[in-house]
Amino acid sequence: MLDEIKEKKRRGQLKALLDSMVEGVIVLDAQGKIILLNASIESIFGFKEEEFLEHPLIEAIRNPELDKFLKEVLESRRIRELELEMVSPVEKIFKIRAVFYGKQDEEIRGLLVIFNDMTALRKLERSKAEFVANVSHELRTPLASIKGFVETLRDGGLEDKKNSIRFLEIIESNVTRLELLINDILELSKMDSGKIALNKKGVNLKVLVEKTLEIMKPLIKKKNLAVEVKLDAKYAEMRADQGMLEQVFLNLLDNAVKFNKYGGLIKISGEIIESMYKVSVSDTGMGIPAEDLPRIFERFYRVDKGRAREPGGTGLGLSIVKHIIELHGGTVEVKSKNGEGSIFSFTLPKAG
Ligand SMILES: Nc1ncnc2c1ncn2[C@@H]1O[C@H](COP(=O)(O)OP(=O)(O)OP(=O)(O)O)[C@@H](O)[C@H]1O
Numbered sequence: 001m002l003d004e005i006k007e008k009k010r011r012g013q014l015k016a017l018l019d020s021m022v023e024g025v026i027v028l029d030a031q032g033k034i035i036l037l038n039a040s041i042e043s044i045f046g047f048k049e050e051e052f053l054e055h056p057l058i059e060a061i062r063n064p065e066l067d068k069f070l071k072e073v074l075e076s077r078r079i080r081e082l083e084l085e086m087v088s089p090v091e092k093i094f095k096i097r098a099v100f101y102g103k104q105d106e107e108i109r110g111l112l113v114i115f116n117d118m119t120a121l122r123k124l125e126r127s128k129a130e131f132v133a134n135v136s137h138e139l140r141t142p143l144a145s146i147k148g149f150v151e152t153l154r155d156g157g158l159e160d161k162k163n164s165i166r167f168l169e170i171i172e173s174n175v176t177r178l179e180l181l182i183n184d185i186l187e188l189s190k191m192d193s194g195k196i197a198l199n200k201k202g203v204n205l206k207v208l209v210e211k212t213l214e215i216m217k218p219l220i221k222k223k224n225l226a227v228e229v230k231l232d233a234k235y236a237e238m239r240a241d242q243g244m245l246e247q248v249f250l251n252l253l254d255n256a257v258k259f260n261k262y263g264g265l266i267k268i269s270g271e272i273i274e275s276m277y278k279v280s281v282s283d284t285g286m287g288i289p290a291e292d293l294p295r296i297f298e299r300f301y302r303v304d305k306g307r308a309r310e311p312g313g314t315g316l317g318l319s320i321v322k323h324i325i326e327l328h329g330g331t332v333e334v335k336s337k338n339g340e341g342s343i344f345s346f347t348l349p350k351a352g
């Protein structure tokens with residue numbers, strides 16, 4: 001009786017210790033049945049220890065690959081590691097370390113299995129690799145064009161005065177494109193590294209919108225667009241990083257102009273929703289197909305690569321917008337009907 005109480009107490013202590021670990025821990029006996037598991041395992045796989053005590057692990061975590069691996073470790077009585085990309089019962093990448101404990105002639109033996117969740121890290125690595133591939137691709141196109149025209153000029157093209165000026169203009173526009181692209185990438189990587197400090201001051205969104213519209217005026221005029229601003233200056237006061245919010249409006253308005261139809265309309269409106277201020281920018285342009293909407297804020301994502309290349313877009317604008325708004329504690333959203341226009345909205349906390 002006393003032994004039993006002691007044993008219970010020891011188990012309780014061990015469980016409390018294991019529960020404090022970030023890693024998932026499972027202890028199995030020599031038959032592969034569950035003796036103990038910690039809170040982290042319970043929360044990852046969504047079951048309780050009581051449900052599967054003394055049951056084979058495969059009943060709790062129905063993953064044949066894991067089962068096969070653990071059986072092999074039990075047989076070989078070694079320490080083994082496996083990186084497992086699980087699809088079911090959960091979609092996660094684990095580094096699993098299985099350690100055999102006990103000796104052949106001992107009664108107590110089995111496996112200690114430790115789960116390290118690598119999902120976030122691997123995802124980050126993948127998106128970084130993708131980012132580098134995208135950047136290189138984007139840099140290569142204008143560079144190839146510059147190189148081509150420089151070669152043409154060098155190999156006699158200079159004789160032809162009229163054409164050589166045209167070539168220089170193309171070179172110049174490609175250089176500008178490279179400049180914009182590199183600025184955007186630097187901006188994004190600054191935000192990514194978390195090094196960026198928000199320089200928050202009192203900002204009036206209405207004033208900011210008017211300032212941005214002034215910058216965009218030539219482009220708006222060229223496309224004969226009407227602009228409607230419905231922001232109440234009285235409510236549009238908040239604490240935020242003015243330079244960054246200016247970038248948000250520049251990017252949203254640039255899109256609203258670029259993807260609008262000739263003679264179309266741009267509306268900028270604001271409303272208060274609880275503690276947030278919500279701003280929407282709508283246009284009467286080509287809209288965005290429903291299947292592209294979920295990915296529209298991703299870096300380098302463009303609906304139609306051919307179509308966006310024309311106005312010189314790199315597909316970074318909206319990812320910068322999202323980044324800035326999230327740094328301010330807000331969210332971004334898009335609604336669109338293909339062929340009719342789009343509404344881009346963001347929220348910002350009123351209190352800053
Ligand atoms: N108002 C809009 N109407 C229709 N399509 C849009 C609109 N805004 C964005 N898009 C689509 O989303 C894509 C991504 O937009 P984003 O602003 O990130 O990039 P971009 O405008 O192509 O390039 P950048 O902003 O870097 O110059 C665009 O290429 C376009 O296909």
Ligand SMILES: [Mg+2]
Nearest residue numbers: 251255317318
């Ligand atoms: Mg853009």
